[in-house]
Amino acid sequence: MAAIGDNTGSTDEDLVHALAAGDVSALEILSERHSRPAYSLALRILQDSGWAEEVVQDVWLKLWKNPALYDASRGDLRRWLLSVTHNASVDGLRGRRGTSVRRDGGAVALELARDTGEDPSESAWKSLQAERVQEALAELPPSQRQAVELAYFEGLSQSEIATRTGEPLGTIKTRVRLGLEKLKRSLERVGMRQ
Amino acid sequence: MIHEFIHEKIGAYAIGALDRDEVPDVEAHLRECAECAQALAGYRRLPPALNLAVPDAPLPDGFSERLVRRATERQRPVAMPIPFRRPPVRDGLHRYWQRLGDALLPWGLAAACLLVALLATGRISELNADLSEHRSYRAQITEVMASPGLRTRAVEPVNSQVQGNLFVSKTRDSAVLMCTGLPPPEEGRVYQVWLTGGGKVASAGTFKTWSSGTYYFLVHPSEGLAPYNRLRVTVEPEGGSSAPSGRDVMRARF
Numbered sequence: 001m002a003a004i005g006d007n008t009g010s011t012d013e014d015l016v017h018a019l020a021a022g023d024v025s026a027l028e029i030l031s032e033r034h035s036r037p038a039y040s041l042a043l044r045i046l047q048d049s050g051w052a053e054e055v056v057q058d059v060w061l062k063l064w065k066n067p068a069l070y071d072a073s074r075g076d077l078r079r080w081l082l083s084v085t086h087n088a089s090v091d092g093l094r095g096r097r098g099t100s101v102r103r104d105g106g107a108v109a110l111e112l113a114r115d116t117g118e119d120p121s122e123s124a125w126k127s128l129q130a131e132r133v134q135e136a137l138a139e140l141p142p143s144q145r146q147a148v149e150l151a152y153f154e155g156l157s158q159s160e161i162a163t164r165t166g167e168p169l170g171t172i173k174t175r176v177r178l179g180l181e182k183l184k185r186s187l188e189r190v191g192m193r194q
Numbered sequence: 195m196i197h198e199f200i201h202e203k204i205g206a207y208a209i210g211a212l213d214r215d216e217v218p219d220v221e222a223h224l225r226e227c228a229e230c231a232q233a234l235a236g237y238r239r240l241p242p243a244l245n246l247a248v249p250d251a252p253l254p255d256g257f258s259e260r261l262v263r264r265a266t267e268r269q270r271p272v273a274m275p276i277p278f279r280r281p282p283v284r285d286g287l288h289r290y291w292q293r294l295g296d297a298l299l300p301w302g303l304a305a306a307c308l309l310v311a312l313l314a315t316g317r318i319s320e321l322n323a324d325l326s327e328h329r330s331y332r333a334q335i336t337e338v339m340a341s342p343g344l345r346t347r348a349v350e351p352v353n354s355q356v357q358g359n360l361f362v363s364k365t366r367d368s369a370v371l372m373c374t375g376l377p378p379p380e381e382g383r384v385y386q387v388w389l390t391g392g393g394k395v396a397s398a399g400t401f402k403t404w405s406s407g408t409y410y411f412l413v414h415p416s417e418g419l420a421p422y423n424r425l426r427v428t429v430e431p432e433g434g435s436s437a438p439s440g441r442d443v444m445r446a447r448f
């Protein structure tokens with residue numbers, strides 16, 4: 001393989017092309033650039049460092065073996081990596097719980113495939129900082145925050161959350177709905193300001 | 195009435211929190227209601243944002259080196275994983291076909307990207323051979339699945355939660371083993387597919403699953419399927435064994 005070790009100034013797009021051509025050093029550079037947030041996400045979901053590493057590496061290896069999985073016209077690589085890592089981690093968690101078939105509960109799984117386009121405020125969202133999102137999440141009332149986190153980071157459906165917490169399903173649905181509405185509004189505000 | 199009812203579920207839908215049986219009504223309504231579709235567009239930004247809302251954890255030492263090592267371990271794959279987002283078994287053959295189509299579709303694009311990259315770098319390497327190998331593997335699976343008179347045999351799980359089917363094509367003298375819910379094998383292990391019949395046992399190759407647990411394996415012995423009447427899958431050391439030695443995970447009859 002040709003060395004591209006001097007490529008750290010390359011764009012992700014260049015590196016993905018090099019990766020498609022089988023240049024393993026491009027994979028290494030991309031991993032150094034983007035693995036940390038993906039690993040943090042997998043660790044948050046899986047609560048196990050070895051498992052989190054494996055899941056993130058599996059995502060990279062999928063891309064290595066099939067570069068067409070990532071389509072640059074649909075969004076940046078980091079966003080793709082995080083989305084695929086989220087799906088793989090939640091699937092893994094559900095597999096361990098014995099609910100191995102992913103609940104077909106919504107748009108997340110095919111999110112990227114259908115994510116066509118940018119609206120005017122999209123670029124504001126792109127620059128959204130992790131700390132801002134964490135703050136927005138922390139501002140939610142604890143019961144709403146818990147419901148949103150159980151759904152998103154533990155892959156539970158609303159009725160599974162009701163079972164887990166012992167709360168009525170209707171209460172959980174309300175918490176998820178209000179929590180997400182509030183989160184969306186406060187992120188919109190932050191996004192606009194940035 | 196239905197609009198209000200569905201509208202309340204859009205956020206949960208966007209983050210994947212609906213129960214499975216609630217989804218069809220929501221999706222049907224989304225196709226017809228511009229207001230709900232627009233609401234969904236707003237909520238679609240939540241998952242990428244939530245992906246950032248986690249405590250920052252430093253990468254374990256040697257992470258990228260280990261990744262590179264795994265990427266360059268060129269076990270000539272007998273089989274290539276086809277990553278699917280969702281296990282297709284529950285949806286019947288029609289939906290399954292759509293998804294197989296979806297999964298195979300990007301290959302045209304991959305080939306184009308690769309060609310551009312090769313032209314740009316002038317790097318014509320063994321990757322060419324690799325890619326055509328992978329492409330032909332997928333093409334063969336498609337051909338088997340599309341062949342007339344395809345028979346479907348249920349896979350029987352052994353000590354596992356695996357679900358799946360064995361699709362047997364007489365005309366192509368091949369089969370496709372489709373399974374889902376099969377966890378990745380332990381470190382240093384692979385799944386090995388065996389064909390048995392008339393006191394004979396032959397290896398049909400090895401594979402590993404991803405965290406999705408879904409896998410498509412082409413069974414295409416050079417001597418054809420005629421000598422065999424059963425298939426079994428065992429866990430074996432990396433590289434495969436000459437005879438089944440590990441625990442069984444599934445079996446099927448042709």
Ligand SMILES: [Zn+2]
Binds near residue numbers: 198200227229230
């Ligand atoms: Zn509506």
